[in-house]
Amino acid sequence: MSIILAIESSCDETSVSICNNGKITANVIANQTIHQNYGGVIPELASRVHQQNIVPAVEQALSDSKVNKKDIDAVAFTRGPGLLGSLLVGVSFAKAFALAQDLPLIAVNHMHAHILAHFIGEKNPTFPFICLTVSGGHTQLVLVKDFNSMEIIGETIDDAAGEAFDKTAKILDLPYPGGPMIDKFAKEGDLLKFKFAVPKIDGLNFSFSGFKTSILYFLKSEIAKNPNFITENLNDLCASVQHNIVNILLNKLKKAADQYNIKEIAIAGGVSANSGLRDGLNSMAAVEGWEVYIPAFEHCTDNAAMVAITGYYKYLAGDFVDQTITPAARMEF
Numbered sequence: 001m002s003i004i005l006a007i008e009s010s011c012d013e014t015s016v017s018i019c020n021n022g023k024i025t026a027n028v029i030a031n032q033t034i035h036q037n038y039g040g041v042i043p044e045l046a047s048r049v050h051q052q053n054i055v056p057a058v059e060q061a062l063s064d065s066k067v068n069k070k071d072i073d074a075v076a077f078t079r080g081p082g083l084l085g086s087l088l089v090g091v092s093f094a095k096a097f098a099l100a101q102d103l104p105l106i107a108v109n110h111m112h113a114h115i116l117a118h119f120i121g122e123k124n125p126t127f128p129f130i131c132l133t134v135s136g137g138h139t140q141l142v143l144v145k146d147f148n149s150m151e152i153i154g155e156t157i158d159d160a161a162g163e164a165f166d167k168t169a170k171i172l173d174l175p176y177p178g179g180p181m182i183d184k185f186a187k188e189g190d191l192l193k194f195k196f197a198v199p200k201i202d203g204l205n206f207s208f209s210g211f212k213t214s215i216l217y218f219l220k221s222e223i224a225k226n227p228n229f230i231t232e233n234l235n236d237l238c239a240s241v242q243h244n245i246v247n248i249l250l251n252k253l254k255k256a257a258d259q260y261n262i263k264e265i266a267i268a269g270g271v272s273a274n275s276g277l278r279d280g281l282n283s284m285a286a287v288e289g290w291e292v293y294i295p296a297f298e299h300c301t302d303n304a305a306m307v308a309i310t311g312y313y314k315y316l317a318g319d320f321v322d323q324t325i326t327p328a329a330r331m332e333f
């Protein structure tokens, strides 16, 4: 039996979860809406708000799962990658809590946690599987061999897929975070209306910076002819942008599945909430004979439940760290 308290504070969500013997019994997420006023996450503000949110979030999680502090067996926390100031709040809290309660500490890689979110519910992938992890900071194809054994087989050489969504949304004058806004307007638009330059990158790597530039130049020339071009074509622009990004992602995913001869396929991370990606993956799965795993919406974007489940498997493996641990903004796999 094990009860694990998990803390996630890598970016702008303060989240606390409790995992009771492999089952999530609480997942509190305190969103930081303040960043909407600035069009992006302001690191300095994010760490201050984590500081305000973390104690109430822990109390809420304990109360939601009817767990007493004294019943906890270990504290898991996101060590990185992420914003250093944000990580420092979660890591320092976890260390202090563990010290006060005399508990072991479990350091979790945020990208591992996004992948192991697939072990929260009833339908779990079987090993080995390929996971396309797409978030605001990362775009990775990962060969997942076991709970604690994963290998990056492809990744972006510049911007992440989430950044491509967010930066395009900014160009289209949509509020932050742009990904969900593009998804919303895309539902009403024609996905084949506009074509943009698709990057040609060998192997299993991705590139999104050229794609974003091609949208920028296209819009500049259209706006010169018609100043209302964006507002008059917003739905079609969003649908076409989304369609292009999803195609880039799914083509590489298919290439990876073929190369490794694997039919167990998962997606994870904030962009896996995108309806175009979810629909496209299901269609591709029907053609390719894949078994696909798509996380529940609440486990796509940042949350501590995914840290708690990762912590649980590390607990079973006896993988602990001591009080000298520090956050790692650029944590490797």
Ligand code: KG4
Binding pocket: 011, 134, 135, 136, 137, 138, 161, 162, 163, 165, 166, 177, 178, 179, 180, 183, 269, 270, 271, 272, 273, 274, 275, 300, 301, 302
């Ligand atoms: O995993 P996540 O919450 O945070 C990071 O670890 O980065 O991912 C956030 C990213 C943002 O870029 C956001 O725009 C994107 O996920 N995102 C979406 C959608 N929901 C969130 N992108 C496209 N469509 C969505 N529905």
Ligand code: ZN
Binding pocket: 110, 114, 135, 136, 269, 270, 301, 302
């Ligand atoms: Zn994330």
